[in-house]
Amino acid sequence: MxxxxxxxxxxxxxxxxxxxxxxxxxxxxxxxxxxxxxxxxxxxxxxxxxxxxxxxxxxxxxxxxxxxxxxxxxxxxxxxxxxxxxxxxxxxxxxxxxxxxxxxxxxxxxxxxxxxxxxxxxxxxxxxxxxxxxxxxxxxxxxxxxxxxxxxxxxxxxPKPTFNISQLQQSFHQRGLSLDDLVALLGAHTLGFTHCSSFMNRIYNFNATHDIDPTLRPSFAASLKGICPLKNRAKNAGISNDPSPTTFDNTHYRLILQKKSLLFSDHSLLTTPKTKGLVYKFATSKSAFHKAFSNSMIKMSSLTGGQEVRKDCRVVN
Structure with a gap:
């Protein structure tokens, strides 16, 4: 994702x-x-x-x-x-x-x-x-x-991939979701692929002092630059979210701890004691992650707001 x-x-x-x-x-x-x-x-x-x-x-x-x-x-x-x-x-x-x-x-x-x-x-x-x-x-x-x-x-x-922990917390809170839900639900990033545009800000011209986000492992940042050059980049260039992008496991949390997360927002989970503790918990226990993810998905998916049962999902009745 x-x-x-x-x-x-x-x-x-x-x-x-x-x-x-x-x-x-x-x-x-x-x-x-x-x-x-x-x-x-x-x-x-x-x-x-x-x-x-x-x-x-x-x-x-x-x-x-x-x-x-x-x-x-x-x-x-x-x-x-x-x-x-x-x-x-x-x-x-x-x-x-x-x-x-x-x-x-x-x-x-x-x-x-x-x-x-x-x-x-x-x-x-x-x-x-x-x-x-x-x-x-x-x-x-x-x-x-x-x-x-x-x-x-x-x-x-x-929410944006550039959000810090305060922005993420506010966004999730406004939907009735807690910090625990935030950390668990971001585990969905264990699946799928991320385009270069979502993390280019971390590997080029990060700020006035650093070209590369200093929270990224240097060797990982160098590999990302190889995949996502500043010029002549392929239209759909990007990278799998983790080495097992079709398996719903807890590898994503281990990558965060290793400073190899693609998105700034994911790395921001390490910036408060509570969220960092949850990252460590899920990185060391797939069963704990799966249980928390299930509970948070039930909570998130219970947010409702519709009025009808469509005959065709693409158009209103």
């Missing part, structure tokens, strides 16, 4: 657009569509076997969806007329798995028409992406509704 991408200006946005809902339940579809999760898992598994990048992009898609208007599938809506939708904003430019959700929706609709929201399907798919990558399983709360608004301009409210 390359990253989310800037900060909410007021707490008011959080309180108006989404909240942690008590309407979600583990057995929401028990009578109306008990097969829903199995159907979604089958589709995600098939697509992940064809393209190993699918799990990372589905997980990132879910994060980017939940961090704006709550988990309402607004990221799936297509641009229309003069409105540019979230999916067409720069922070989402590298997302490429929308067809997976479309396929899962079609498969669910064939069995249970008009019952299961796109938001729930995306939440299932994100969980399945983690499981298929060797990560933990969690029971996804169900009953989300799909939103009717998607604005590219609102993606400026996503």
């Amino acid at each position: 390359a990253y989310f991408a800037p900060l909410l200006s007021t707490f008011l946005f959080f309180s108006i657009y989404y909240s942690q809902s008590n309407a979600l339940s583990s057995n929401y579809y028990a009578k109306t569509c008990p097969q829903a999760e199995d159907i979604v898992m089958k589709v995600v598994k098939e697509e992940a076997q064809k393209d190993r990048r699918v799990p990372a992009t589905l997980l990132r898609m879910h994060f980017h969806d939940c961090f704006l208007r709550g988990c309402d599938a607004s990221i799936l809506l297509s641009s229309k007329g003069k409105n540019t939708a979230e999916k067409d904003a720069p922070p989402n430019g590298s997302l490429h798995g929308f067809y997976v959700i479309d396929g899962a929706k079609r498969a669910v609709e064939a069995i249970c028409p008009g019952v299961v929201s796109c938001a729930d399907i995306l939440a299932f798919a994100a969980r399945d992406a983690v499981v298929l990558s060797g990560g933990p399983y969690w029971n996804v709360p169900k009953g989300r509704k799909d939103g009717r608004i998607s604005r590219a301009s609102e993606t400026t409210l996503l």
